[in-house]
Amino acid sequence: MDSAPPSYKGHRYPVEIISHCVWLYHRFPLSFREVEELMLERGVIVSHETVRRWCAKFGQAYANALRRRQPRPGDKWHLDEVFIKINGEQKYLWRAVDQGGMVLDILVQGRRDKAAAWRFFRRLMKKIRTVPRVVVTDKLRSYGAAHREVMPSVEHRAHKGLNNRAENSHQPTRQRERAMKGFRSTGGAQRFLAAFSGISPHFRPRRHLMTAARYRAEMTIRFAVWDQVTGVAGLPAAT
Template identity: 85%
Template structure:
């Protein structure tokens, strides 16, 4: 199924195919619902299994895990393609994460509206790591910001001069609260999952999580109840398009 829609702020059409479910035992509605439950709420695979059982669907926690691994990143990519163009002010930050007992670093970039632009798990936080993240970020966002805001880590300044010297760089601890606050949902999931077991597993999960979870977290405190419901209805419609549920024939 091919979807075509106008992305706000870009003025052009984006075409994308929904994932293929050929050969899978469960229909797309069940697969997408399991993935939604796992990435939207702080649930374990076994808890998703229990919630599905309460709805009369028998699916093992291992099947839920495999479907989240297979489709999580694809769904996240689909949602990212439908986002408006990111803002021109980017906040970058890095925090340590414990992976299999070893300290690694999670690099994150958000725009001025708090939209997560990209994440990258790396072994270090030196200039090479900052440069690698900058280049990945520019490739993912497909645009260049007007200004980037970071803390006082010197690696940012060195990488900035090498990768995007024409972009204004503001380095100040107090200006970067937006990026630091964006780590909070990750910390919550990290506690529920009792840490990550591998760098690759952490990267896959956090990339999908940062693409799916925020999609269902509108800024409800700035809306009336009816506005929030309308916004969530629209977001679920986009989810159905991304996952392919919208293309399924209606039940008799």
């Protein structure tokens, strides 16, 4: 059974406004001030600071609820890491997706050595609660060293050309990173990207494989799911 939507007790704005602002911020490369402006055009007066607080409070809860509704992850995991700038320093964003492109987890770390790879492997196994059939990575040696300790019975394929699935999954993050002009802290980056990686893919079906009619039908379903996890669907109909 799906968990109940988060509580909005104490918030003077209706849930439709809150969920819509969180959706705008995570779905499109917008700043909090730009979300404020879009809402003003719709006749809703809300400050960018209020939007920021809503995203911080509800973004991860929405992302978690969407993940609980996802199908069981596939048995082939693609792992990749890319550098990101945080307050002028180089950090690394580790990402894992399955063969269908579903994001399994992300982790921001300061290194890309064996210890970092080991930590990501362990985090994945604890979160997914299963062991894959195959793990696909690039040729970074840290993966192989950590793999032999954490999941030695799992096949490991290390090949640059096989890992396009994970590399392509980084593209929305790159787009968002540019729009935000980088991240200010490691913790802030982890919190935002954890929510972003749960919300953004929900609204990004593989459109290039669909007809226009099929895409619209799929998006209608996904918006309905969003309304359910945010609590909008439980509201009485307007008269």
